[in-house]
Amino acid sequence: MTHDVPATPRDDRWTARLSEYLDGELVPAERAALEAHLPGCEACRAALGELRMVVARAAALPAEAPAHDLWPAIEERIAGGARVLPLSPRRVWELTLPQLAAAGFLIALLSAGTMWLVSSKHPLPPVPGAAPTTGPVASGGAATLPAGFDARRYDAAIADLERVLQQHRAELDPATVRVIEANLRIIDQATADARRALAADPASPYLNNHLAEQLQRKVDVLQQATAVVAAHVNS
Amino acid sequence: MIAFLGVACLVAGMATGTSFDTTIAVRPGARLTVNNFEGAIHVSSWARNLVKIGATHAQRASVMVDGGPVEVEVRSVGRMGVPGMVDYDIVVPRWMDLKLQGVTTGMRMEGMEGDVEAATVNGGIQLVGGRGFVHLAAVQGGVEVRDARGRLEVNAVNDDVHLDNVAGEVSAEAVNGDLVMERVDAASVEGETVNGSIHYSGALRAQGRYRFATHNGDITVVLPRDPDASVSVSTFSGEFVSSLPVQISDTRRGRNFNFVLGHGAADLRLESFRGTIRLVRVEDGKDKSDKLERRAEKLERKAEKLAKKKEDE
Numbered sequence: 130m131t132h133d134v135p136a137t138p139r140d141d142r143w144t145a146r147l148s149e150y151l152d153g154e155l156v157p158a159e160r161a162a163l164e165a166h167l168p169g170c171e172a173c174r175a176a177l178g179e180l181r182m183v184v185a186r187a188a189a190l191p192a193e194a195p196a197h198d199l200w201p202a203i204e205e206r207i208a209g210g211a212r213v214l215p216l217s218p219r220r221v222w223e224l225t226l227p228q229l230a231a232a233g234f235l236i237a238l239l240s241a242g243t244m245w246l247v248s249s250k251h252p253l254p255p256v257p258g259a260a261p262t263t264g265p266v267a268s269g270g271a272a273t274l275p276a277g278f279d280a281r282r283y284d285a286a287i288a289d290l291e292r293v294l295q296q297h298r299a300e301l302d303p304a305t306v307r308v309i310e311a312n313l314r315i316i317d318q319a320t321a322d323a324r325r326a327l328a329a330d331p332a333s334p335y336l337n338n339h340l341a342e343q344l345q346r347k348v349d350v351l352q353q354a355t356a357v358v359a360a361h362v363n364s
Numbered sequence: 365m366i367a368f369l370g371v372a373c374l375v376a377g378m379a380t381g382t383s384f385d386t387t388i389a390v391r392p393g394a395r396l397t398v399n400n401f402e403g404a405i406h407v408s409s410w411a412r413n414l415v416k417i418g419a420t421h422a423q424r425a426s427v428m429v430d431g432g433p434v435e436v437e438v439r440s441v442g443r444m445g446v447p448g449m450v451d452y453d454i455v456v457p458r459w460m461d462l463k464l465q466g467v468t469t470g471m472r473m474e475g476m477e478g479d480v481e482a483a484t485v486n487g488g489i490q491l492v493g494g495r496g497f498v499h500l501a502a503v504q505g506g507v508e509v510r511d512a513r514g515r516l517e518v519n520a521v522n523d524d525v526h527l528d529n530v531a532g533e534v535s536a537e538a539v540n541g542d543l544v545m546e547r548v549d550a551a552s553v554e555g556e557t558v559n560g561s562i563h564y565s566g567a568l569r570a571q572g573r574y575r576f577a578t579h580n581g582d583i584t585v586v587l588p589r590d591p592d593a594s595v596s597v598s599t600f601s602g603e604f605v606s607s608l609p610v611q612i613s614d615t616r617r618g619r620n621f622n623f624v625l626g627h628g629a630a631d632l633r634l635e636s637f638r639g640t641i642r643l644v645r646v647e648d649g650k651d652k653s654d655k656l657e658r659r660a661e662k663l664e665r666k667a668e669k670l671a672k673k674k675e676d677e
Contacts, residue, residue, distance in 0.1 A: 161395055161434045164463065168481060168497055302468070305485055308504045308522045312539040315559045319579040322637060326600045335598035335620050339637060342577070346558065350521060350539060353503060357467075357485050 143170070147177050178352060181359040283344035290351035297358040309354045316347045384419040384427040388436055395461040395478075396454070399439040402468040403449040404487075409458040409475035416455040422448030461496075470505070470670055479514075488523070488670060506541070506666060523666075524560070542581070557581060561639065565646075568593045570629035577635040584642045585634065592626030595643075598635040606643040 143163050149155050150163050167174055298306055323340035330336060390413055398405055403421075415436050419427045425448035430437040438454070440447040456462070461478040464471050470487035473480060479496040482489050488505035491498065494512035501507075506523040509516060514532045518525050524541040527534065531549040538557040545555060548566030555562050555576045562576045565586035574593075576583050587593075587608065597604050598620045610623050634641045 161432075164395075164397075165461075165479075168479075168499055302486070305504065312521050315540050319558050319637070322579065322600075326637075333620070335635065336600065339577075339579070339600075339635070342556070343558070343579070346539065346556075353501070353521065357503065 143173055144176060147173065147180055151177070151180055178356060181356065280340065280344060283341075283348065287344070287347055287351065290348065290355060294351060294354050294358065301357065305357060309350070309357075312350060313347060316343055316350065319343045320347070382421050382423060384417070384421065386429060387414050387416045388429070388431050389413060390415055390436060390457065390460070391434075392457075392459060393434060395435045395463065396456055397435060397437045397463045398452060398454065398465070399437075400450055400452065400464075400466045400469045401440050401442070401447040403440070403451045403466075404470045405452045405454070405464050405466065405472075407452075407454045407456060407462060407464070407471075407473045407476070409460070409477070409493075410455050411458065413457050414455075415457070415460070418453040419450055421450040424448040425450050427452075488667060490667075505670075525555075543576075568630040568632060572630045574630060575633040575635075577633075578639055579637045580639065581636065582639040582642065583634050583636050584644060585632070586644050586646055587625070589646055590626060592628065593630035593632040594622065594624050594628035595632045595634065596620070596622045597641055598633075599637065599639075599641060601638045602636045603640045604642075605640060607645050608643055610643070 143166050146155065146159070146163060150160060155163065163173075167177065294309075320340065320343040323336060323343055327333065327336045327340060392413065394415075396407075396415060398407075417427070417429060417438055421427060421440070424443045426441050426443060427450060428439050428441050430439075438452070440450040442448065456476075458475060458477045460476075462473060462476060462480045462482070464473075464482040464484075466484040466487060468486040469484045470489075471482050471484055472490040472492075473482070473494070474492045476491070476493045477495045479498070480491060480494045481497075481499045482491070483499075483501040484505060485503045486505060487502065488507065489500045489502050490508045491500060491512060492510045494509065494514065494516075496514045497517075498509065498512055498514055499517045500509065501519040502523065503521045504523065505520070506526065507518050507520045508526045508528075509518060509530055510528045512527075512530045512532075516527070516530060516532060516534045516536075518527065518534075518536045520538045520541050522540045523538070525536045525538055525543045527536060527543075527545045527548060529547040530545075534545070534548060534550045534553045534555075536543050536545065536553075536555045538560055540559045541557060542560040543555045543557055543562045545553070545562075545564045545566060548564065549569075550567070551569050551572040553564070553566070553572075553574045553576075555564065557578045559580045560578060561581035562578055562583045563586075564574070564576060564584070568574060568588060568591060570592065576585070591608070595610075604619070608625065610625065
């Protein structure tokens with residue numbers, strides 16, 4: 130079996146087709162090709178997960194009439210001979226109207242940090258202030274940690290995802306909710322342990338790595354949970 | 365009834381009350397997607413280019429089959445809202461790629477040679493065979509893979525992962541569960557859990573990368589007869605025990621250290637925040653077989669319990 134080489138969102142021809150895929154608008158061959166592409170493309174999977182959350186949020190939004198009817202003003206401008214500019218043929222991203230409406234809501238809900246974190250599994254970065262790796266465990270991942278890790282970004286992302294989960298709590302099977310919450314508590318405990326250990330030994334590459342892994346794992350489980358939400362909403 | 369696929373079409377099966385049966389001819393390269401809300405999916409394989417779909421279902425559920433030139437899509441549909449229980453028994457060509465999705469659904473696949481992707485929320489996943497890309501994920505249920513070759517990604521949130529006789533690239537994750545990996549022959553193996561133990565028994569290939577990490581749990585690595593690996597051990601309040609004569613052979617707390625076995629050809633990293641990290645010889649590993657058998661029995665008991673629960677429902 131062959132898999133597409135993972136591509137960045139900019140050069141991935143499937144990125145712009147994800148909303149059509151979600152809407153069931155792809156022909157079977159395209160759908161199959163996209164689904165074959167997804168396992169090998171983390172960026173597309175993350176984008177698809179975000180779109181699914183958008184759709185889930187859209188389903189939960191109440192129908193509201195617009196505060197102002199814009200059409201009379203538009204009609205007046207057209208009648209007045211306003212110059213009509215052709216639209217650029219370049220189309221980067223397509224969303225249906227309900228998705229656009231919900232996207233606004235979701236973007237307001239999820240911080241930039243969340244979108245950054247959920248869109249890729251990052252290498253494990255060190256906590257600010259940690260000393261350079263000089264200890265005996267100098268080989269491998271710990272030595273290649275990128276600078277600039279800020280645990281607060283994880284915290285913000287986790288808070289956003291938890292809020293989404295909390296808002297859909299009632300729609301989920303209570304047993305599933307209990308299991309997810311119990312596992313989140315386990316990760317929280319591990320995170321707290323790692324933070325305490327780091328306070329005593331802030332230069333430890335292992336502990337920095339371990340903390341970042343727990344935080345990333347919580348993001349992953351919360352993403353899984355939001356996928357469960359989407360499955361329930363779609364069923 | 366056999367439907368030949370030339371154009372996309374809805375395939376009508378022989379539906380009698382609460383059962384469904386249809387057979388579809390497929391072309392090489394076609395893929396099967398099954399989406400079930402509640403029940404079970406059992407997929408086995410044969411040497412024919414036919415997909416045989418059998419199902420028993422609740423009165424308020426029905427089965428929809430959408431056949432196309434490159435994909436056969438099967439889904440459970442509710443007559444009023446959420447679909448009721450549907451148990452599928454499907455036979456596919458060995459080469460066929462599978463994608464199974466479920467909410468409260470147990471899954472078992474046997475004899476697959478194509479890619480396999482399966483995800484469920486409540487229920488276990490068992491795979492026997494499998495080539496190419498294998499991705500399995502369960503939230504509340506164990507995941508078991510045997511005799512698979514290829515790129516394996518296995519994830520169980522609240523239960524154990526058990527891999528036996530697998531090869532290729534392996535990535536196994538859990539949050540609240542053990543990882544048991546036996547007879548693994550892979551150039552890259554990664555196993556991570558938070559609240560569980562890790563057992564690894566398999567090859568350490570030259571230039572291979574092996575990493576096992578847990579927060580609350582022990583790690584046991586059964587080393588081959590002539591181990592050839594650079595080993596790094598990291599722990600905060602755990603311990604390290606080795607039955608091999610390595611330079612650092614005592615039990616220590618809160619240490620990170622490296623040592624070399626043989627020429628250090630493989631890269632082996634072991635991390636447990638507060639558990640015990642053990643390196644054992646392969647012959648000592650055999651002595652641990654009772655423990656592994658108990659784990660296997662535990663998994664079997666869970667599967668039986670699930671089956672019984674399904675029967676009761």
